[in-house]
Amino acid sequence: MLKVDNVSFSYRTKKVLDNVSIEIEDGEIIGLVGENGAGKTTFLNILATLLKPRKGTITYNDMKYKSKKSAIRKQIGYVPQDIALWEDLTVMENMLFFEKLSWVKKSEKELKDILLDMQLDRFDSKVKELSGGMKRKLNLAISLIHDPSLLLLDEPTVGIDLKSKIEINDILDYMSEEENMTVIYTSHDMDEITQLCDRTIVFGQDPFYRELLEREGMPIS
Amino acid sequence: MKNMIDIRLMLSKKRLIGLFVWLTVPTLLTMGIFYIFNDVTDDFSVPVGIANDSDEEEVESIIQEIGDNNLINVRMIEADEAGRLVEQHELDSTFVFDEQFYDNLENLRRTNMIESHYSNRSLAYGAIKESVGAVVQERYGLYYAKNMINQVEEENDAEQSDLETVDTLINDLIDRFNLLEYEYSYYGDITPVSDHEDMNIFLIWSIVTFFVTLFIFELIVSERRQKVMQRLAFTRYNMTKYFLYQVSILTILLVVSDLIAWFVFEFFYEQSISILTVLSVRLMMILFAYVLAVLIKNVYTYLLVSLFVIIAIIIFTFVLNPLFVTMDLGYLNHLNPLYQFINEEITVYWSVGLLVIIALFWRVRHA
Ligand SMILES: Nc1ncnc2c1ncn2[C@@H]1O[C@H](COP(=O)(O)OP(=O)(O)OP(=O)(O)O)[C@@H](O)[C@H]1O
Numbered sequence: 001m002l003k004v005d006n007v008s009f010s011y012r013t014k015k016v017l018d019n020v021s022i023e024i025e026d027g028e029i030i031g032l033v034g035e036n037g038a039g040k041t042t043f044l045n046i047l048a049t050l051l052k053p054r055k056g057t058i059t060y061n062d063m064k065y066k067s068k069k070s071a072i073r074k075q076i077g078y079v080p081q082d083i084a085l086w087e088d089l090t091v092m093e094n095m096l097f098f099e100k101l102s103w104v105k106k107s108e109k110e111l112k113d114i115l116l117d118m119q120l121d122r123f124d125s126k127v128k129e130l131s132g133g134m135k136r137k138l139n140l141a142i143s144l145i146h147d148p149s150l151l152l153l154d155e156p157t158v159g160i161d162l163k164s165k166i167e168i169n170d171i172l173d174y175m176s177e178e179e180n181m182t183v184i185y186t187s188h189d190m191d192e193i194t195q196l197c198d199r200t201i202v203f204g205q206d207p208f209y210r211e212l213l214e215r216e217g218m219p220i221s
Numbered sequence: 222m223k224n225m226i227d228i229r230l231m232l233s234k235k236r237l238i239g240l241f242v243w244l245t246v247p248t249l250l251t252m253g254i255f256y257i258f259n260d261v262t263d264d265f266s267v268p269v270g271i272a273n274d275s276d277e278e279e280v281e282s283i284i285q286e287i288g289d290n291n292l293i294n295v296r297m298i299e300a301d302e303a304g305r306l307v308e309q310h311e312l313d314s315t316f317v318f319d320e321q322f323y324d325n326l327e328n329l330r331r332t333n334m335i336e337s338h339y340s341n342r343s344l345a346y347g348a349i350k351e352s353v354g355a356v357v358q359e360r361y362g363l364y365y366a367k368n369m370i371n372q373v374e375e376e377n378d379a380e381q382s383d384l385e386t387v388d389t390l391i392n393d394l395i396d397r398f399n400l401l402e403y404e405y406s407y408y409g410d411i412t413p414v415s416d417h418e419d420m421n422i423f424l425i426w427s428i429v430t431f432f433v434t435l436f437i438f439e440l441i442v443s444e445r446r447q448k449v450m451q452r453l454a455f456t457r458y459n460m461t462k463y464f465l466y467q468v469s470i471l472t473i474l475l476v477v478s479d480l481i482a483w484f485v486f487e488f489f490y491e492q493s494i495s496i497l498t499v500l501s502v503r504l505m506m507i508l509f510a511y512v513l514a515v516l517i518k519n520v521y522t523y524l525l526v527s528l529f530v531i532i533a534i535i536i537f538t539f540v541l542n543p544l545f546v547t548m549d550l551g552y553l554n555h556l557n558p559l560y561q562f563i564n565e566e567i568t569v570y571w572s573v574g575l576l577v578i579i580a581l582f583w584r585v586r587h588a
């Protein structure tokens with residue numbers, strides 16, 4: 001279980017998060033929504049231990065973020081907003097690269113299985129030759145190598161075609177249903193959010209998203 | 222470590238050949254520069270013909286000594302071509318050591334010992350004549366001294382040790398030796414102008430390899446900027462640890478390249494320096510490149526600064542350092558990171574300074 005208790009954050013003088021609290025059960029899918037600059041990425045990076053909150057506490061499975069940072073990181077799969085891949089290496093080389101750095105050893109077959117789960121079979125193509133959708137899939141696949149239990153994704157489906165989008169959503173759904181993985185992700189696609197998420201957190205002052213989600217009957221925390 | 226080497230290979234796959242090329246560059250480029258320098262030195266020297274009609278070894282050795290002067294490029298000729306070759310301006314001037322030369326030397330007959338030829342275009346004739354003369358003069362002095370000593374011995378044998386005679390002889394000898402020294406130093410004064418023999422091969426090497434080191438570390442700067450690096454937080458290696466490993470791998474490669482250079486220069490160029498001196502300058506270069514790579518985030522800025530550093534070192538080494546010495550500001554020489562190495566000392570000051578900078582950097586970041 002992930003407990004966020006009264007977390008606030010500001011960049012120098014600019015206040016971005018103000019007393020955010022939420023409890024998330026294992027296996028839930030949570031959507032983070034809000035206008036540009038509302039603080040979604042900031043919140044996700046705090047959950048990923050990459051930023052420290054100015055105020056408040058966070059615990060994951062009773063481990064305090066403050067004192068158990070490296071143990072918590074082993075549990076986190078982080079999918080950055082930017083595509084973070086070696087463009088000059090092939091799909092498989094990218095997987096092998098991070099497998100070698102990873103806490104968990106995986107065979108080449110196991111790595112291929114992760115890729116096949118998301119319909120990505122061009123193992124030997126260079127990343128720079130891949131379509132946007134395939135890059136997004138690989139971006140996600142790498143984050144799964146060390147079998148995380150908490151998956152944090154920043155706009156994992158932005159700018160890709162509907163088919164790839166559905167394939168990625170299927171993976172997230174599968175991970176939460178079958179692997180009991182907690183999935184927290186940001187998106188501007190409200191259809192996707194309402195279909196996939198169990199709950200949402202709305203960031204920012206604009207009432208637009210809140211009203212829209214309420215109309216759809218989506219729980220907001 | 223094996224994982225780290227694996228991923229280094231993976232990332233450098235295309236650049237692997239390039240990397241090995243880079244590692245041989247210090248040795249090869251140094252050899253090239255050294256070769257050019259020596260060639261230029263040959264161009265500065267004056268072509269001089271010498272004919273040797275004597276069979277004596279002593280004469281051979283005199284001619285050899287004349288050739289040792291970098292100013293003079295000796296070509297052995299026949300006595301009868303001596304005039305013609307100068308007339309045709311093939312040679313600046315010619316000197317003939319005839320059959321009588323050795324006899325004249327032994328019996329201290331110093332007039333007309335050597336026949337010389339020169340033309341109105343023999344620009345260097347004055348200096349060459351002085352140089353040749355100085356060598357012969359030195360030998361002549363030795364024979365003169367030998368002669369005197371023999372004379373003293375003979376007189377002693379005859380047990381007519383007339384103290385006054387001995388005294389005059391000794392004084393004469395002393396005068397003669399003083400004269401020799403004077404001539405010798407005069408001869409020494411004109412040679413250093415083009416004497417490049419002191420061009421230390423390790424000096425060139427250290428500048429080239431410093432350049433290559435900074436260039437190879439560009440790898441660190443450009444890799445650190447990659448978006449993909451943000452994933453390191455979720456691996457066994459954080460950013461610092463990852464780059465420390467990478468720097469270690471590069472260090473090992475560079476040390477191997479150093480040992481190759483050391484071996485080549487030691488055995489093929491017979492210029493020796495202690496391995497410890499080489500390793501200490503290598504440590505300094507790694508620390509220098511590391512500090513630069515940590516401080517500068519932009520690849521182009523990094524390359525520009527590296528280039529500037531190398532130019533500064535070249536200026537220091539060849540212009541400022543000699544200047545500082547004559548101006549009595551010797552301590553300023555240590556602004557040149559290679560100064561201790563060039564003087565064949567173990568590089569200490571710069572390494573300590575760089576380590577202090579790295580320590581400060583860590584403190585600031587972890588505070
Ligand atoms: N490193 C930073 N320094 C200062 N301000 C920042 C920094 N990063 C983000 N901000 C500001 O903090 C606010 C929240 O940014 P954040 O990236 O979390 O928004 P977001 O909800 O992810 O927006 P988007 O939908 O565009 O991705 C923005 O106003 C942004 O300008």
Ligand SMILES: [Mg+2]
Nearest residue numbers: 040041042081
């Ligand atoms: Mg964002």
